[in-house]
Amino acid sequence: MKKTPLNAIHKEMGARMVDFGGWEMPVQYRGVIDEHLAVRNAAGLFDVSHMGEVEVRGKGALNYIQELTINDASKLVDGQVQYSAMCYPHGGTVDDVTLYRFASDHFLFCVNAANTEKDFAWMQEVLEEGDFGEVHLSNVSDNFAQLALQGPGAQVILSRLTDTELDTIVYYHFREGLVAGVPTLISRTGYTGEAGFELYFPPDAAVGLWKALLEAGAEDGLEPIGLGARDTLRLEMKYALYGHELSPEITPLEAGLGWITALEKPSFVGREALVKMKEQGVPRRLIGFTMTEAGIPRAEYPVFAGDKEVGVVTSGTLSPSLRIGIGLALVDPAHAAVGTPLQIGIRQRRVAAQIVKTPFVKK
Amino acid sequence: MEFPEELKYTEEHEWVLVEDTIVTVGITDFAQDSLGDVVFVELPEVGAEVVAGKSFGVVESVKAVSDIYAPVSGEVVEINEELPETPEVINTSPYEDGWMIKIRIADTSDLDDLMDADAYQAFVEEEA
Incomplete structure (x- = not known):
């Protein structure tokens, strides 16, 4: 398995390691729920050097x-x-x-x-x-390690280690600067729905920067976060995950990414097919639902409306913020309106759910 | 990690407390630690028949669904009614408050296949 420069540190810090797409990565440290809430309420540090x-x-x-x-x-x-x-x-x-x-x-x-x-x-x-x-x-890829620093405390923590004026980096912009003396691309982006940054820098600086950030953020409750909470955080925001909401069999239009699909451009690979799909009507829509009965939806579970199978769950979890089951599903557009009652096929049972507005957690 | 001496264990990481013909079943400290935060439990109904080696319910962590296997065959005579509301006790008290079901054992020879605490501890250490 491939390893990031922080592999040994994750193990030292007690992380549970898993195989994630051929990379040995930390899935959790303290526990997915605690880590998730730490990012929502304080700050979290993610090793995303595998990107x-x-x-x-x-x-x-x-x-x-x-x-x-x-x-x-x-x-x-x-x-x-x-x-x-x-x-x-x-x-x-x-x-x-x-x-x-x-x-x-x-x-x-x-x-x-x-x-x-x-x-x-x-x-x-x-x-x-x-x-x-x-x-x-x-x-x-081998020239970069990457950390994501996410949460309401992210900016104040990062500001202790850099002279870069973070206030002047607006959402989806970046600047090159020094962080703890390391030349870093500081990007105001993330995959959690919280304020925060993604930091790109040379791999040999990874251990030093990881430690410097955790130390700088200790008083604000900064803690390391595994891929388990990364997944629940993105799911609460309805952010797509490749292999679930996106794949060679799923178009961006079906996945609710019409807003990044510039059909007005004269040409791009896939344009003709996407224009045709839009004209003929997008055959499936990605919706968010919450369980209205006890149960946790999971990827691949069937989705029913009445007696009819109308789609499939692409991702599901217990929402650590809402404490109920939430999920994303690709469904027939005739059954995609907010408020539509659905049933999720969980093992031998059909469990009630309802389509809701997304993101699940308002930021 | 705890391995209480008075219990018997399965290779699927269930524990069994034998009291005459009634056995109480739960999942072990090792199992709950491997699962992480337990957030959902599905148990059979009282009166259901369970079969040794077959799934009788599930536990779900945030990330995953895991089957729980019956250590012995028999009739379910009691379930832990509080568990669906407070599944997290499986993490905090796997051997006591986290018990799952009680089975009236049909054939006590089913118990011969179970491990004692020392054997189970060795089994876990080999697996880890």
């Missing part, structure tokens, strides 16, 4: 990225981040990504860990098939 990074340089970089991704990258300015995705020609999703613009000829993608090699191969294929001018593509 992949791909650099795009050259005069043709923007042209290429416009063809490769579904969002409109021409709207980005230097120092800005964009949530986007890559699709196959049939409209299914290769991966969802964040795109960082350093300059008009210099961008960086952050991609899902387990998809890094697949994504990079796909990026090379799209590059070879088009004529974009000068473009240099490199998988620079």
Whole structure:
């Protein structure tokens, strides 16, 4: 299994380690519920060094990225981040990504860990098939470790270790600065719904920065957080997770990502299929539901409306914030309105649920 | 990690307290620690027949669903009614407040397959 530079520290700190897409990662330290609530109420530190990074340089970089991704990258300015995705020609999703613009000829993608090699191969294929001018593509995943510092206390904690004026970095923007003396890309982004930052820096600085942040945040209740709570935090916000809400069989339009799908762009891979899907009517919609009877929904459980099977659960959990079962499901659009009563097939029973407004937790 | 001497254990990490023909069943300290926060429990009804080695219910942590297996065959004569409301006691008190069901054992030879505390502790240490 692959290991991040913090692998030994996680074990020393008592984390339970699991295989996550070929990476040995901490799933929990103190417990998923306690960690989840720590991020909502104080602050949490996540090792996300397994995430992949791909650099795009050259005069043709923007042209290429416009063809490769579904969002409109021409709207980005230097120092800005964009949530986007890559699709196959049939409209299914290769991966969802964040795109960082350093300059008009210099961008960086952050991609899902387990998809890094697949994504990079796909990026090379799209590059070879088009004529974009000068473009240099490199998988620079080994050059970066990454930490996410998330929660209401995140900014005050980070401010103790940097002179960078964090107030002036607005949501989905980034700046390069020193954090505890380490050259760091400081990005005001995250996957929890809380205020916070994602920090990219050289892997050999990971242990020092991890310790410095935990020490700086101890008085504010900062604690290490595993992937278990990362999943429940994102689920409460209805953020998509590749392999659940997105896959080669699920288009961004079905997953509720129409807002990042710039169909008005003249061309991008998957555009024709997505335009056609929109014209003909999106066949499934991603909805959020809460259980109205006792039970915890899980991925793959069937969803019923009346006697009819109308969809499938993509992710589900007990919500640590709400203390009830919550889930996301892809359902027939005829049964996708907020307030619709549903039943979730849990083992041999059908358990009552209801479609609700999302995010589940208001921020 | 605790392994009370008076209990018998299964390879699926259930514990069994034998009192004459009635056995009380729960999951072990090792099992609750591996699961993490227990947030949901599903138990059979009183009067149900359970079969040794077959699932009689489930425990769910935040992350996962796990079956609980009957250590012996027999009739369920009592269930822990409070457990569905307070599943977290499985974490805090796996051997006492976290008990799950009582079974009237059909064939006491089922008990021969269970491990004593020392054997179970060795089994867990090998598995870990």
